[in-house]
Amino acid sequence: MSEMFEIAYATVTNRLCIFTGTGFSKAVSENDAPSWQELLEDLCDLLPDGDEIKDSLFPKKKPALLSLEEAAQVISIKLAANDINIHEVIAAIIDKVSLKGNYKEIESFFSSRAFRVVTTNYDNLAERLAGNEECQSIAPGFPIPRASARVKVYHVHGSTRSPENMVVTSEDYFNFINSDSYFSRKLSTVLHENTVVILGYSLGDTNLKAIISDYKGFSKSHVIGSNIFFVSRSKVNQNIKDYYAHSYGIRVLDEVDTHDFFTELNEKIPKAENIAEKSLKSLRKVVYDGMHFKDTYIKLDDSFYRIVSALSAEGLSLNDKRVVAMMGDVIDAKKKLTLAHNAWPQYEQLAGWLAYLGSIFEVKGTSIENIYLAAVLRSMKTMRKESYTGYSWHAYKIWKKRWPSIVASNRLLIKKHIEAETAWPDALAVVNSLGS
Template sequence: MSEYFEIAYAAASKRLCLFTGTGFSKALTKGEVPGWQELLESVCDNHVQNPDLKDSLFPEDSPNPLQLEEAAQIIGVDLLGQSKDIHEIVSEEIGEIEPTEIPDSVSEFFSERSFRIVTTNYDKLSEQLVGSDCQSLGPGMPVPKSNSRVKVFHVHGSIDHPPRMVITADDYFNFMTSETYFSRKLSTVLHENTVVVLGYSLGDTNLKTILSDHSGFMREHFVGSSIFFVSRSQIDQPLRDYYSACYGIRVIDNTEVEEFFGELNRQLPRAEMVLDRSIRSLNKVLHDDKMFKNSFLKMEDSFSEIVSALGAQGISLESRDVVRMFGDILERKKGLCGESGAWEQYEHLAAWLVNVGALIEIRERSLEAPYLQVVKFSMEHMSKQKQLGYSWHAYKRWEAGWKNVRASNRSMIRDFILEKSDDPDAKRIVSLG
C-alpha cells in the first residue's frame, strides 16, 4: 500500500490535489449526474425544436458523426434561433443535482482535510460536501483573497458563471488558446501537489490535455511520478505502460471511490505522525552525512516515507545525493536480509525494488548498476513454491508488482536477469506480460 501512504503523506502536508471528473460526481449522486452526451441529449429533448437534430448528432445504430463539443456547437446555434443560451440551459440542469447517500469515507475526508480540487465538472457537489470553509475558482470569477481549507478550481467553468462554461467547440478553442491568471494558477497547483485522478477514463481528451504540460515539467525536473489514476475497473498493461511513459501516471485499479478514501483515511494518522520527523531525518542524511538507523530501515513503510519526504520538499530523484542515498538504502536493506529470522526483510526488499522501478526511469542513470544487482539478489532468494531458504512472500510481491514497474525498467531488468541469472523463478517473473 505504498501508493496510499504517499498520497496520505501529501494530504498530511497539505499538498494533495484531487482531479475529479464526471465519474466522481456520479459516485456522489448514485449515478444521477449525466455524462456529457447524456447531458446534450437531455438539452435536445427538452429545448431543441428540430425533432431530427438529436438523431442526426447521436444516432443509435452508428458512431457519432461529430465530437461532442462540435455537437454542442450545433445545438447551441439551434437554441440561439429560439433566443436561448446553451450555457444557461446546461447550468440550470446541472444546478438541480444534489449529493445523495455520500459514502462515510468520502464525507470524513472532505469534512476534515485541507486539499485542492481541480475539476472539469460544472457542478458544485464538492463545495457542498466541504461546507463553508471552501472557495470556488473558475474562469471569469473573482479571485478570493482569503485562505480556505479547500479550494476548487473549475477548469471548464461552473454553474456560478454560465457564460464562461466551456461547452461548445468555440468555447474549447478559446480555452485552449488563452493564457489567463486562472490557467497559470491551475498549472501551479498541479506542479506543487501530488495529484490523484478520480472519475475519468484514461482516454479522456480533457484529462490528457491538462496533464500534458504537467508531465513535461515532471520529466524535465526529474522528480518522481506524483500522479495517481484511480479506476473502478482493471487497466490493461499496455495502457498502464503508455500513460506511465507519457504522463508519469501510476495506476490504482479495481477500486471504487469509497474504497479509495477508506484506505486513505486509514493511512493518514501514521502519515501525520511521521511527517515532521521524516523531513528532519531526510535532511540530516542528505546534508549532514548522517545515516538512517537500521531500526528504521527494517520497517516496510520506511522507503515510502523517504520518497514522500523527498516529494514534499521538491527534491529531484536524480540528484547526486539522492542517488547515493538510494544505493545505500538498497544495499543496507539487502544486508538486513542476512540477519537471523529476517524473512520479512526479503519481502520488504522486493516491495522497495518494485516501488523504485515504478517511480523513476533507471536505465542509463547512475542508479542502474546497484539497482540491478540488488534486483538479482532479491529474485534469486525468492520462490514460487514454499521451500526452505527462499521467500515465498517476496515472490508474491514481485508477481503482484511487476505490472507497476515502468516498461523501460521491466525491459532493463528482463535483459539483465536472462543474461546474468539461471534462477527459474527470476526468469518466470521477468517473462510475465
C-alpha cells in the same frame, strides 16, 4: 499500500490536489449528475427537431462523427436559433443536482482535510462537501480571492455561478486551451507541485489528456517519481496502463470506486500524520548533513515509502547526488539485513521496495541505475516459487504480483539484466511473464 500511503502523506503535508470529473459528481449524487453526453441529449429535447438531431449526433449503432464539444457547438447553434442560450440552460440543469446517497467517507475527508480541487465540473458539490464557510470557489468571471482557505476549488471550465464563462462548445474549448489565463497557469503549477489524484474521468477523455500533457516532460527532466494517480472503478488493461505511464506519467489504481478510495485514504491518514514531521526531519539530516538512517529504521517495512514520500514533500529530485547516495545506502543496508539469521521479512520487504521504486520513475539512464539493478539481481536470485530452505517464497510472490505495476521501460531493463546475469528459472519466469 505504498500508493495509498503516498497519497495520505501528501494530504498531511498539504500537497494533495483532487482532480474531479463527472464520475465524481455521479458518485456523490447517486448518479443524478448527468454525463456530458446525457446532458447534450437532454438539450436536444428542447428543439423542435430534437430527435433527428440527437440521432445524427449520437448514433446508436455506429461511432459518432463529432466529438462531444463539437456536438455541443451544433446544439448551441440550433438552440440560439430558437432564442435559447445553451450556457444558461446547462447551468439550470446542473444546479438541480444535489448531494445524495452514501458519501459519508467522502464528506469526512472533504470536511476535515486541507487540499485543492481542480474540476471540469460546473456544479458546486465539492464546495458543499467541504463546507462553504471553509472553502473558496474559484471560477472564471469572478475575482481571485487573496485570503487562504482550507479547501480551494478551481473550476477550470467555469461554474454555474457564471454561465456565460462556462466552457461548453468547441469554440469555448478552443479559447480555453489556447489562452494564457490564470486557470491554465494554475493547472501547470498544481501538476508540478502536488500529488494529483484523478477521480471521475475516463482515461480516453480528450480534455483530461490536453490538461496534463505537459507534465510528462517535466517529470522526466527532473527525475521525480510520477505524482499523478488515476483511480478507475473498472479493471484497466496492462497495455493501457503502460501507455499512460509512458505518455503522461500516470499511475493507474484500478478496480477502486470513489467511496472505497476515500475509505482507505481515511484509514491511512492517522499513520501518515504520526510520522510525517519526523520523517521529514530525518530525511533532511541524512541528505543535507551526511548522516545515515539507523538499521532499526531500515528494518521497518514502510520506511522506504516514508523516505520516498518525504523526498517529494521536500522537493528533492532522485537525480540529486545527495539523494542518489542516500538511496544507495538505504538499498545496500536493506540487502545486508537479508544476510542475518531468519531475516525472511527483510527479503520480502526488499522485493517490495524495489518493485515500488520501479513503478514510480524510469530508471534507465539515471544515476541510480546500477545500484537498482544490482539490488534487483540479489532479490531475484534469492527468491523461489515454492517454499524451500534458503530462499524467499514471499519475495517471489511480491515480484510476481507487482511486476505488472513496474513501468514498461523498467521491466525491459530488468529483463535484460536478469537474462544476462542469471539462469535462475524463477527469476526468468517473472521477467518473462508479460513479455517485456
